Amino acid sequence: MGVKSQGRGTAAALGLFLLFAGLVGGGVLYVVAQRRPAQSVEGFARAPVGCTTTLDFTETGTFYVYEEVGSAAGIAGGDCQPVADPSASFEAVFTGDLAPSDVTADDSISYDVDGFDGRSIQRVEITETGQYSVAVTGNDLTVVAALGRDPDDGVDGLTRAASVVAIAGVVLGLLLLVLSGRRSKRAATVAPPAGPGWPSSATDGDSADAPWPPEAPRLDQVPVNPHAPDVTPQPDPAPVVPPAPWQPPSGRAADALPPPDPAPGAPTLPDRDGRQPGS
Known part of the structure; x- marks a missing residue:
């Protein structure tokens, strides 16, 4: 990374030098051309x-x-x-x-x-x-x-030379500045390491829109009490579902089935004539 940064800096410095040298050199040659007749x-x-x-x-x-x-x-x-x-x-x-x-x-x-x-x-x-x-x-x-x-x-030759030097210096200087700027922009797009809370570097074109730097990973943490006894966590008991109340069947099946037995422990009452039910 240090070698690449130094190369980009050298290219930018050379571009500025060529730009400045082209403008100054072209200006000097133009002035000489204008002073040549005198x-x-x-x-x-x-x-x-x-x-x-x-x-x-x-x-x-x-x-x-x-x-x-x-x-x-x-x-x-x-x-x-x-x-x-x-x-x-x-x-x-x-x-x-x-x-x-x-x-x-x-x-x-x-x-x-x-x-x-x-x-x-x-x-x-x-x-x-x-x-x-x-x-x-x-x-x-x-x-x-x-x-x-x-x-x-x-005079004409010096004027043409001034134009060539100025144009060549400006074009080459701007070209080097543009190239160094593009390389700097590419080098600034660094893929973050993959891990919890970090975006993956293998995304399909979304890494350019991801914010930089990425957010820190978020982990659920439970406070630790060093004086608490060691207790093995037990799973929660399954809820008890009460049985549904009995409902008489409907239709013919209701006529064919006898009524349910009375609940155990319930008293049996005689009929009015003194007979037991069912005798």
């Missing part, structure tokens, strides 16, 4: 207008060049002083020996998070890691070129 934008590499900036690409793949407003105050041009050209439109050109394998005009992505407002103007394919030089021209010093990936990359 973190991606904050990690973009930026180049000011009127300067050629060297950017170090440590990964290959598809990147985008964004025309971004709102981050120029925090961009340092290094040895170059940012200069705006009133006659030039905003443009970013890769110069130097190392260049992207493909540069395509693209305006499919935009973002506005944490004070950064940008839209894509180019899609570039980086096939080799290393340092790339980018020359930026434009007529507004508050606009910079930001280079990075799509801010929404991985």
Whole structure:
């Protein structure tokens, strides 16, 4: 009984843990998914207008060049002083020996998070890691070129993972709690021992409705007097039934039978003429 109780307690504790872990884990992944675009934008590499900036690409793949407003105050041009050209439109050109394998005009992505407002103007394919030089021209010093990936990359995957973790934790946790509750209910239905005053455990389906705990056995007890003499109990005498009074028979049988003899000891009286009866 102790091992079963410990197993039920472990199952219930594991169910609560899975339920709590699923809800917390799903919530954390959902928050990370919502913060993913802002973190991606904050990690973009930026180049000011009127300067050629060297950017170090440590990964290959598809990147985008964004025309971004709102981050120029925090961009340092290094040895170059940012200069705006009133006659030039905003443009970013890769110069130097190392260049992207493909540069395509693209305006499919935009973002506005944490004070950064940008839209894509180019899609570039980086096939080799290393340092790339980018020359930026434009007529507004508050606009910079930001280079990075799509801010929404991985957001859908994290959102789905959050849903899966939350649902799996809740389902498994509730399942373990229900199973442990059923086992506890079955273990609580204990068959009482058979004996005087106790219900039999072999009843046909009535044991579930029997009260618990059962009533104590009721035994007829006679007080014992240790000073009383030993007397063997005698059975009660049979009652004496008096004989029924005599009744004369009816019909012909009454005419054929003589009258009964008088009771013994009764006096015999003569008739009026002095004769004895029957002479």
